[in-house]
Amino acid sequence: MANQSTQLDHVFGALSDATRRAIVMRLCDGEASVGELAKPFEMALPSLMKHIRILESSGLVTSEKTGRVRMCSLQTEALATVEVWLATQREIWEQRLDRLEMYVEKLKKREKSNVRKRK
Amino acid sequence: MANQSTQLDHVFGALSDATRRAIVMRLCDGEASVGELAKPFEMALPSLMKHIRILESSGLVTSEKTGRVRMCSLQTEALATVEVWLATQREIWEQRLDRLEMYVEKLKKREKSNVRKRK
DNA sequence: ACTATAGTTAGCTTTATGGCTAACCAATCA
């Protein structure tokens, strides 16, 4: 327990870096080798590898090595995790706004009836 | 330019910490003072204030001080930003999966006709 | 005026992050 929380930590953390988001975006289009992933960046390979590791440990990416090339692929469930979290928060705040709106409506009505009384 | 990117950096970064997510969740239910926000945590006030600052600089939270109390409120547009980003990625990978499925269907049909030919 | 409340500032520690180079495997290819 208190574990769902650390999973979210890692996923959000992984996505807080532009390089890693770019990698994720690339992988949305399908698998890619480490080399392919590295091409668009002017960054030493080991640095990029670190990013891939972070993406892996967050669960956003998995990889498998065959021969000398390692193929990486997106693990969409991890992204779904954060979508769910966000949707949950949205639900909560929208419910609150709804209540607020109802309350304001009530106030308006009361205001009107007060005006009538004053006439 | 290359600026939308840093906004996402900050929002994702802000959400990568369980304490800050808890604050955001609390604020979904409505405004709260720094003191109120601090209560549930066993953490020195200055530490908590740092989190609030981070949330503010990410755009997730705004605050205003009146008298000696500072009220904080959620800025839902910032959360919407990341929802949009995620939805975009989802769209891309789902399109790819659709194409993949169509491709597999095509293979299946070809397979069938081959079987027929072999008879 | 005095005290308590609500934040704030400053400054310190420890650990994590993001980048680098250099040297090192392990599979292909010629």
Added chain:
DNA sequence: TGATTGGTTAGCCATAAAGCTAACTATAGT
């Protein structure tokens, strides 16, 4: 077998993150 390619390990550096204490400021309540 020898060179190339694709990735990996190890170790270094600078900066940022997350926490703390202690001391301070500015309202509000009595």
